[in-house]
Amino acid sequence: MDDRPLVIGIAGPSCSGKTSLARRLAERLTGGGLVFELDWYYHDQAGRSLDDVEVDVPEAIDHELLTAHLRRLVDGHAIERPVYDYATHSRAREGVTVQAAANIVVEGLFALYWPGLRDLYDHSVFILADHDTCLARRIERDTRERGRTADQVTRQYLHKVRPMYEEHVHPTHAEADLLLPGEDSPESMTTSVLRLVRGKPE
Numbered sequence: 223m224d225d226r227p228l229v230i231g232i233a234g235p236s237c238s239g240k241t242s243l244a245r246r247l248a249e250r251l252t253g254g255g256l257v258f259e260l261d262w263y264y265h266d267q268a269g270r271s272l273d274d275v276e277v278d279v280p281e282a283i284d285h286e287l288l289t290a291h292l293r294r295l296v297d298g299h300a301i302e303r304p305v306y307d308y309a310t311h312s313r314a315r316e317g318v319t320v321q322a323a324a325n326i327v328v329e330g331l332f333a334l335y336w337p338g339l340r341d342l343y344d345h346s347v348f349i350l351a352d353h354d355t356c357l358a359r360r361i362e363r364d365t366r367e368r369g370r371t372a373d374q375v376t377r378q379y380l381h382k383v384r385p386m387y388e389e390h391v392h393p394t395h396a397e398a399d400l401l402l403p404g405e406d407s408p409e410s411m412t413t414s415v416l417r418l419v420r421g422k423p424e
Contacts, residue, residue, distance in 0.1 A: 239408060256326050356404075
């Protein structure tokens with residue numbers, strides 16, 4: 223019997239709905255699941271100003287560690303994953319233990335960027351969302367959760383987030399098995415992914 227977990231990768235622009243989709247999938251997949259966030263693996267950038275922090279380029283992610291950790295989970299082993307604090311852009315000294323699961327949903331900007339990571343997926347998804355929608359959602363999130371002002375969020379989005387998305391993230395939509403419109407509800411997107419998993423046509 224093959225006990226290998228089902229692994230799904232979800233990519234897309236910032237605030238396109240990746241996390242909401244991942245969480246719903248983890249709840250609805252048979253046997254439950256784990257949401258594996260690429261955001262856990264940002265390199266420590268403590269002490270940098272908001273304008274100097276880099277989170278929208280592939281080099282900001284410790285992709286070797288995240289790939290090794292995902293491979294361990296796929297093999298049925300627990301990991302000690304990093305904890306990244308967006309308020310200070312730093313990694314905590316201690317990690318968090320994460321147990322293996324029957325299903326693993328990987329989500330993040332660069333979830334489809336590295337071939338070695340993609341090789342671990344059974345299915346891959348990319349959410350397409352327009353920049354106006356993403357910026358509005360990002361302003362709401364970052365002012366509420368990360369102590370930013372609307373002007374700070376807008377400046378960062380226009381000068382870093384959007385151009386880096388166009389350069390590094392959007393091209394990876396070609397690697398996806400399924401493209402989803404970001405204006406769809408999380409429930410509708412979840413249903414589409416479940417059809418893909420179960421081999422049913424749209």
